[in-house]
Amino acid sequence: MNIALLGYGKMGKIIERIAINRGHSISFKADSKTKHFDFSNTDVAIDFSLPSTAVYNITQAINANVPVISGTTGWLADYDKITEHCNSNNGAFLYASNFSLGVNIFFEVNRILGSLIANYPDYNTHIEEIHHTQKLDAPSGTAITLAEGIINESDYKNWTMEQPKANEIKITAKRIENVPGTHSINYNSDVDSIEIKHTAHNRSGFALGAVIAAEWIKNKKGVFSMKDVLNINA
Numbered sequence: 001m002n003i004a005l006l007g008y009g010k011m012g013k014i015i016e017r018i019a020i021n022r023g024h025s026i027s028f029k030a031d032s033k034t035k036h037f038d039f040s041n042t043d044v045a046i047d048f049s050l051p052s053t054a055v056y057n058i059t060q061a062i063n064a065n066v067p068v069i070s071g072t073t074g075w076l077a078d079y080d081k082i083t084e085h086c087n088s089n090n091g092a093f094l095y096a097s098n099f100s101l102g103v104n105i106f107f108e109v110n111r112i113l114g115s116l117i118a119n120y121p122d123y124n125t126h127i128e129e130i131h132h133t134q135k136l137d138a139p140s141g142t143a144i145t146l147a148e149g150i151i152n153e154s155d156y157k158n159w160t161m162e163q164p165k166a167n168e169i170k171i172t173a174k175r176i177e178n179v180p181g182t183h184s185i186n187y188n189s190d191v192d193s194i195e196i197k198h199t200a201h202n203r204s205g206f207a208l209g210a211v212i213a214a215e216w217i218k219n220k221k222g223v224f225s226m227k228d229v230l231n232i233n234a
Contacts, residue, residue, distance in 0.1 A: 002027040003214060004042040006057040007049030007072070014207040015046055022211060030057070039064035044214040051075045051137065058082055058093065067092035067217045071099050071210055073141030083223045092217050094224040097141030099209030103183075104226045106198040107149055110185055113196060114150035123187040123194070125150060127159070130174045130182040138173035142183055147171060150185070181206075 001024045005012045008029045016026055027042040032053050037060045039045070045061040047054055051074030061068035062085055070093075079095065086093040098104070117123050129143040139161060147159035147169050157167040164170040184197040200206070209226070216229045227233070 001025070001043045001215065001218060002041050003211075004037070004039060004045040004061070004066070005029045006037075006045055006047040006061070006068075007031070007053075009048070011048040011071070011203060011207060011210075012046075014203050015048065015210055018204065018207045019211050019214075022215075024211070037061070037064070039066045042066050044069070044218050046070075046210055046214055047072055048210070055082065059085060062086050062089055062091040062093065065089075065091065067094075067214075067220065069094040069096070069099075069210060069213045069217060071096055071206065073097055074137035076141070086223055090221055092220050092222060092224070094213055094217050094226075094229070096209075096213065096226045097145045098181075098206065099213060099226065100198075100200060100205040101209050101212070101230065102205060103142060103198055103200075104209070104230055104232070106183070106196070107145060108232055109196060110146050111149040111153055113185070113187075113194070115153035117187050117194070118154035120189075121155075122189045124189070125156065125169045126172070126186045126188065127169060128172045128174070128182075128184050128186070130176055130179050132179050133175045133177050135175065138175070139171045140173065140181070140183070142181065143171050143173065146183060146185060 004027045008031050045066050045068040047057045047070040049072050054072040054075040055078045129140045159169040159171050180200040182199045187194040213229050
């Protein structure tokens with residue numbers, strides 16, 4: 001399979017290595033300054049770019065009838081516009097806030113735990129995420145996905161990084177040198193605490209999941225998520 005890398009930073013380079021190890025080829029590599037994309041020899045595009053360039057990258061792939069997956073966060077105000085463009089052009093698009101296979105299993109564990117604790121209002125919910133100092137957005141897309149998973153199963157209405165109201169989940173974002181990504185969800189009451197946690201040891205898990213998603217989406221049409229790739233049915 002020929003893969004275009006839309007974004008060639010640290011993640012792009014790891015994805016390149018893993019893709020080649022899995023028998024794929026890289027058709028071309030684009031950075032934030034690239035405006036002309038040659039998709040003529042491309043089966044799937046993988047976007048790990050910047051919030052300021054992701055919408056352009058994804059749109060160009062859809063316009064070229066190339067399936068595209070994106071792990072770029074910080075651009076989701078335009079998500080509905082992108083999915084509408086994908087569907088109207090009979091394209092294929094998959095976004096994930098985190099492509100790690102372990103994190104996507106963690107998302108499901110989080111959803112189930114959130115639905116169980118929703119019946120017990122004595123527990124307060126707090127999400128903490130820790131990333132490397134080069135990460136541009138805060139909170140992380142993964143933390144937002146975790147919060148939304150709880151919100152969809154409970155009486156919580158929103159998340160916040162400020163002092164939370166009664167119906168809000170507090171997210172704390174920390175930036176520490178050389179931390180690939182750690183996410184924990186804490187449920188605290190006067191009598192006990194429950195915590196679940198995912199710790200990434202390096203970026204390879206994110207890159208492997210992205211390549212697996214690229215392999216899965218080839219020749220498909222529609223808008224998908226990692227639940228489709230992993231066959232996780234909520």
